[in-house]
Amino acid sequence: MHLTKQTLISFFNQVAQKNKIQLENIKQEACFELEQERWCFTLPDLHSFLQRQNNVFKYINYKKFRKLIYNTPINQSVKVYNAEIIIIHNLGKVDKSIYAMVWQAKRKLTS
Numbered sequence: 001m002h003l004t005k006q007t008l009i010s011f012f013n014q015v016a017q018k019n020k021i022q023l024e025n026i027k028q029e030a031c032f033e034l035e036q037e038r039w040c041f042t043l044p045d046l047h048s049f050l051q052r053q054n055n056v057f058k059y060i061n062y063k064k065f066r067k068l069i070y071n072t073p074i075n076q077s078v079k080v081y082n083a084e085i086i087i088i089h090n091l092g093k094v095d096k097s098i099y100a101m102v103w104q105a106k107r108k109l110t111s
Contacts, residue, residue: 004068007056009077015039015101016083025053038100040088043069046099066094 014022026032026039029049033040041049047065050057057065075084082104089098 004056004060005072007054008050008068008072009074011050011054012074012078012085012101013081016078016081016103018103025049038088038102040098040100042095042098044095 011022015026023034026049027034029045031042031045032049043066044062046069047057047060047062050065051060060068078084078101083101084104085099085101087097088100091097
C-alpha cells in the first residue's frame with residue numbers, strides 16, 4: 001500500500017503544480033470540472049479515472065480507494081504548491097459530495 005500512497009500523492013502534487021499532461025487528462029473527462037482556480041470531482045469519478053490512468057490503482061476496489069484517500073496526507077503535500085482539497089458541495093454522503101482542488105493565489109510579501 002506504500003507505493004499506492006506515494007503514487008496518489010504524486011498524482012495530486014502534479015495536479016497542484018498544474019502539470020500540463022495531468023490537466024489535459026483531467027480536461028478530457030466529462031465527469032470533471034476544471035476551471036482556472038479549481039478542479040472539481042467526486043470520489044467515485046476520481047477512482048474510475050485513476051484506475052484507467054495508472055496500473056497501481058487498477059485492482060484497488062472503491063472501498064479501499066476511499067480509505068486510502070482519507071489516510072493519505074494529500075492536503076499537507078499540495079499545500080507546498082498553494083493548493084488544497086476542500087468539499088464544495090457536502091451532500092451528506094462521501095460518495096455523493098463534490099470535492100475540489102483549489103489553487104490559492106500566491107501572496108506577495110509587503111515591506
